[in-house]
Amino acid sequence: MYERNEYPRPMVTVDTIVFALREDDLQVLLVRRRHPPFEGTWAIPGGFVEMDETLETAAQRELEEETGLACVALEQLYTFGDPGRDPRGRSITVAYFAAVPAGSVVARAGDDAAEVGWWSINDLPPLAFDHDEILAYALTRLRYKLEYTAVGFSLLPEQFTLTQLQAAYEIVLGVRLDKRNFRRKILSAGILSPAGGYCAGEGRPARLYQYRDDAVAEVKARRLFP
Amino acid sequence: MYERNEYPRPMVTVDTIVFALREDDLQVLLVRRRHPPFEGTWAIPGGFVEMDETLETAAQRELEEETGLACVALEQLYTFGDPGRDPRGRSITVAYFAAVPAGSVVARAGDDAAEVGWWSINDLPPLAFDHDEILAYALTRLRYKLEYTAVGFSLLPEQFTLTQLQAAYEIVLGVRLDKRNFRRKILSAGILSPAGGYCAGEGRPARLYQYRDDAVAEVKARRLFP
DNA sequence: ACAAAAGTGTTGAGAGTACACCCATGC
DNA sequence: GCATGGGTGTACTCTCAACACTTTTGT
DSSP, X not given: OOOGGGSOOOEEEEEEEEEEEETTEEEEEEEEESSSSSTTOEEOSEEEOOTTSOHHHHHHHHHHHHHOOOSOOOEEEEXXXXXXXXXXXXXXXXXXXEEOOTTOOOOOOOSSEEEEEEEETTSXXXXXXXXXXXXXXXXXXXXXXXXXXXXXXXXXXXXXXXXHHHHHHHHHHTSOOOHHHHHHHHHHTTOEEEEEXXXXXXXXOEEEEEEOTTSOSSOOSSOOOO | OOOGGGSOOOEEEEEEEEEEEETTEEEEEEEEESSSSSTTOEEOSEEEOOTTSOHHHHHHHHHHHHHOOOSOOOEEEEEEOOTTXXXXXXXXXXXXXXXXXTTOOOOOOOSSEEEEEEXXXXXXXXXXXXXXXXXXXXXXXXXXXXXXXXXXXXXXXXXXXXXXXXXXXXXXHTSOOOXXXXXXXXXXXXXXXXXXXXXXXXXXXXXXXEEOTTSOSSOOSSOOOO
């Protein structure tokens, strides 16, 4: 056996799955790796945890370094640590996930990323490490959360129409919802307030709404949909 | 900056919170630490991850080594990794939790545990590291899971009466439930089958039930209680 | 005027909740 | 026979799901 402080230590990384609704589809932000292993392969943005930062801070930092995306609310997803998941040696990754509005600007590729891109969840490239497993898990969790909490709103711009909101739910959940029932339910939940403006489009202009930040973040005790 | 493989590495541990219903109360299994830091202080059982085992295997192994408890179903809870949570240096712990029947035998204290004991969740001793925070989180999660899934059954022996099951729900959730509504709901969920026997007690003997393992593990799509 | 999207109510079914008494056994 | 816990049914309310037409704008 080893003395307490002489245990061999695994590498510890953080990875962040970022979801957005783009092109009528649920997409995730991926980076093409600039370094081995899996050089040139697409992967979830992430990297090594520094010794003096929290895990969430590390996730934020790596996300910004590799994709330019900053200031997004992260939630811890799961920790993956099977031996053999990394060819360099024992490695444990704490996965985080986020949902962002479609308009979020993704600046540049960073030091460790040769390229940054959005990929449809239904049409993914081959992925590095066990990142396909992590993504599958993240998708399950996103759907689950959508039914119980208010994550749906973080996929939309600050102001949005009820039709946009319904479309977001339909795309993520992969089901069609009844317009009247949807509107009644979301309005009676009391988490939206009219923004006052209208959004002109091809037909009749639609009322704009915004999320009431005075509503508790977690929509309590009752699922929203279906 | 460091070369890839030369990053300083945090220590990685696993900790397992074990819940049981004892003495009409929700209790957790704790160990008194045999070694520094926090020597002599109560803590959640756990320890260092070896390089060739999965995180869950590590949690199982440490739990058995320190408390003698084996073969329990674990679920990953959360990963805690704030710098400063361990005086020895940067340390990250992957927390697991389990619910076991009251009768589960806890054998002996192990190498790293001077003593093993059950503590009521409402009357805990001072705890090592950030273990109070971890326990609070585990309790929240247990309550949450109880409403949506079938964890309630893992707190009971294989065969149990409906009154025992109701008491389990009441203790964990901290609320009183209506007997008739409880029985109707739990029976109509179709996850129990009569075991055939009866449990003699002070009054009329109570019918014994068991959990139907052909029922899907997660009671799907509808919360059980309230 | 017409195309295109926004907006709006009602009804029937099922689930949740509140509530009080009889039944089987041990002592 | 009585104390103790086991077991049962009904009425009301509320939420959910199904369903189609009118309104407002741009072209």
